[in-house]
Amino acid sequence: MGIIERRKREKDLRRELAMDAAMAIYKEEGYHAITMEKIAERCEVSRASLYLYFKNKDEILINAIVDQTEYFTDLLQDLYENRERLKDNLLKELWLRFIDFYENEPETFNASLYFQNSEMIFNLPEDLRKSINESGSKVVSLQHKIIEYGVKSGLFIECNPMTLSEVIWTSFLGIIQLEKSKQVLSRKGHYKATRDLALEVLSRGVVKK
Amino acid sequence: MGIIERRKREKDLRRELAMDAAMAIYKEEGYHAITMEKIAERCEVSRASLYLYFKNKDEILINAIVDQTEYFTDLLQDLYENRERLKDNLLKELWLRFIDFYENEPETFNASLYFQNSEMIFNLPEDLRKSINESGSKVVSLQHKIIEYGVKSGLFIECNPMTLSEVIWTSFLGIIQLEKSKQVLSRKGHYKATRDLALEVLSRGVVKK
Amino acid sequence: MGIIERRKREKDLRRELAMDAAMAIYKEEGYHAITMEKIAERCEVSRASLYLYFKNKDEILINAIVDQTEYFTDLLQDLYENRERLKDNLLKELWLRFIDFYENEPETFNASLYFQNSEMIFNLPEDLRKSINESGSKVVSLQHKIIEYGVKSGLFIECNPMTLSEVIWTSFLGIIQLEKSKQVLSRKGHYKATRDLALEVLSRGVVKK
Amino acid sequence: MGIIERRKREKDLRRELAMDAAMAIYKEEGYHAITMEKIAERCEVSRASLYLYFKNKDEILINAIVDQTEYFTDLLQDLYENRERLKDNLLKELWLRFIDFYENEPETFNASLYFQNSEMIFNLPEDLRKSINESGSKVVSLQHKIIEYGVKSGLFIECNPMTLSEVIWTSFLGIIQLEKSKQVLSRKGHYKATRDLALEVLSRGVVKK
């Protein structure tokens, strides 16, 4: 029993190693630079071995994203559950959780953006597409519920909560987008200032006095 | 003289054809489908001939982006020049110009976002990187000047104009980003509602009463 | 003693299971689909275990062929032993035994033809080649003895019995060959008519009035 | 003009070289030993270049077979056109043409048998399958017409000409089949004696006195 369990743990570990490696390469060199060869090298296994853990290359990446999106889901779930207690800072709390996710898992965040926007998703087998789709939906739905609470309880301006939820999320999305393109172009970024001012502007625009 | 000039014009024409072809392929089939073969086919020249007009494939793409960003630059330049006259609606006017660019040249908009963030940029030779960098800078700088005018003339809240300029731009960026990823995932989008509410929120948050 | 014996029986059983599995896969999915993985799966053992029973993949296949050729050998042996009693229908009896083998074990028949002609044989180690060679020789030699009896006792035309034996056997071989290729190409086959007319023609040509 | 034509000739030549190489490898080492690498080596071109002449590996082989089957078709066509003149030796003439084809193009003959019987044909793209199918049909149809003439004009015994045509063809087929398996197993073959006796037996059985 112990043996079987240990084996499973080891296998899970290797899976995780591979996913991390893929993400690291993504971060350092970009999507098209991710090759099985390089992933294998970092994990110190053979290319063939990777196929023991994953059906193919895409699966590595998709799983990495989906897995780590759960961290984000948890953050949002937590906020939703504590919405009463945190109602006075609802928008700020939400914003802080966006930041938390981005700063703790920047590669995941970026990769996930990349995937969702790239045509790559077309050529994905059905199951992987479904997998990534679901993971995204969960996040959207949680955000929506949080904002809905804010609107219904009169904390936020009166408006369609779904739309407002998109406005807030896209504000953050855009900031990261820009930050990333600055990194790529090796321009100097002002991410922190931007994100703080954005929160201030949003607060003025969204929160009722 | 006439001959030399004509030759140059013809060469320029061919260059433009190639860049258009690249963009068209991007739009129809996505980034990874852009191959020299396909570009050549659309231009009705041979693959080898493309190397007469461009040093390599990257040059085609970069030039395409840079070229087509000019439309956007013009829109912003126009606003800046008429800032006095339009001061009462400065934010809205800016926003409308974002929309104008996106709706008139959605492929270009998307493609240029894509390219700017893509890892493609990494392995670019210095000169190309500089080229794309400058083109981006022009847009940024114009936005900055417009917002700076708004802040200095007391139209907008007091804050760092550069940062505010980023906040506004990234709001729009994020909306498009999300819209695009919805298209890819074939979910239903609410682009118009989102963009309108965003403007409303921004107005409340940014414009002084 | 008992234990050792039982072990040997079990090992033999496993060997047989593996060979059957290989043949079954051949029948259902064709030669190139035979993989150690699939064989192991059907036997409900691990891939690695197969190497306890066989030195390598080829050995499984060769042994399968050799084993299953024995049914045919028996049919021919029986005819040879009863040659006196059946002398008036010797050719027909032989032909019927060909048909018997083919119709009772069509997969085996096809598989063994396939393997014998396949390039697989080329790279075989000496011992395996010898093994398959001997198995084939037994069949040939029995056919030869039967025909020789027919020629020597004046039933058949005067000729080299070995050669005649080949003529008869190859007539049948060709019919099956054609039938099989028709199946593959999903054309309509006339196997029965062909095989009956072939016997008639052979009788006229071979049997003395 | 001359240039274009020369280029085409050269390209055709290269195609032919590749097909020959593939056949030669088939002959020497068997189907599964045919690799693009080896073909390229023999042609003294790069692997990649082969893809200029053929869409993929299968196309090389199929084309080789189909191309060279035309030689056989021509032989049969010629006999059919001269059936009146050659009526007294119709069966023998047919048989000689079988021999002619086999001896002049033994690899083609074998490869064609191999392909038609192998499951490989299943995984072939539609166009290639059609191509090989048609080429086979032409041969069958010509044989049929020749035998039909023999039966209708009273040269041969009364029977279904299609079936008789199969009996004769399969007799030959079987002989080659056996010969090949002997080569593979490095047994001594008696191909000539067998084929001559087969003709004699067939004559007695088929041709009316």
Add this chain to the structure above:
DNA sequence: AATGAATGAGGTTTCATTCAT
């Protein structure tokens, strides 16, 4: 100036076989 032809470098995947447990 224009291009057909050629290719090197690289990527993904499969599978028989070995080995440590």
Add this chain to the structure above:
DNA sequence: TATGAATGAAACCTCATTCAT
């Protein structure tokens, strides 16, 4: 004895780029 895990070696195919004409 039995097996999960690991891997080397290969195979197919694509594409940006160069070169001879």
